Amino acid sequence: MSYVSKVLDGTCPKCGGTKVFKAKGNPFLFKMPVMNERCSKCNYSFHREPGFYFGGMYMSYALTVAEMVAVFVLGLLFNVGFLSIFLAVVLVVLLLSTFNYRMSRLMWLNLFFKEEDEL
Ligand SMILES: [Zn+2]
Numbered sequence: 001m002s003y004v005s006k007v008l009d010g011t012c013p014k015c016g017g018t019k020v021f022k023a024k025g026n027p028f029l030f031k032m033p034v035m036n037e038r039c040s041k042c043n044y045s046f047h048r049e050p051g052f053y054f055g056g057m058y059m060s061y062a063l064t065v066a067e068m069v070a071v072f073v074l075g076l077l078f079n080v081g082f083l084s085i086f087l088a089v090v091l092v093v094l095l096l097s098t099f100n101y102r103m104s105r106l107m108w109l110n111l112f113f114k115e116e117d118e119l
Contacts, residue, residue: 007106013113017041020106025098033102046109059104067092067100 001009001016012018018039025033038045071092075085 003110006110007103010102010106012039012042012044012046013110014044014115015039015042020046020109021102024102027094027097031098033098035105048109048112052112053105053108056104056108059107060100063100063103064093064096067096 006013006016009016010019010021012020018036018041020035021033022036023031023034025031035046037047068089071089072085075088080088
């Protein structure tokens with residue numbers, strides 16, 4: 001399985017058996033995604049060490065900026081007013097917040113996954 005397919009699939013980086021997140025979260029209800037502690041199939045720990053996902057914030061930042069730029073460029077291409085572009089950027093960032101949270105953590109987890117990890 002490639003890095004991209006592992007991240008998009010959202011399953012355990014070691015065995016691909018269990019989903020890393022047990023709840024996807026909902027930005028409308030202010031519910032954040034919830035991670036499983038360990039893989040139920042191979043017992044791989046998704047909480048590697050305290051502060052492990054701190055670096056995932058940079059992934060989240062990169063995703064958010066890319067989405068903001070994409071919406072901004074689309075707004076310019078369709079010749080929409082700046083206030084409408086601003087509101088669209090804010091709306092897209094809010095709606096994709098839980099998606100970005102999950103993707104950034106999955107990207108970070110898979111980035112530092114090593115086959116020999118015993119945890
Ligand atoms: Zn597993």
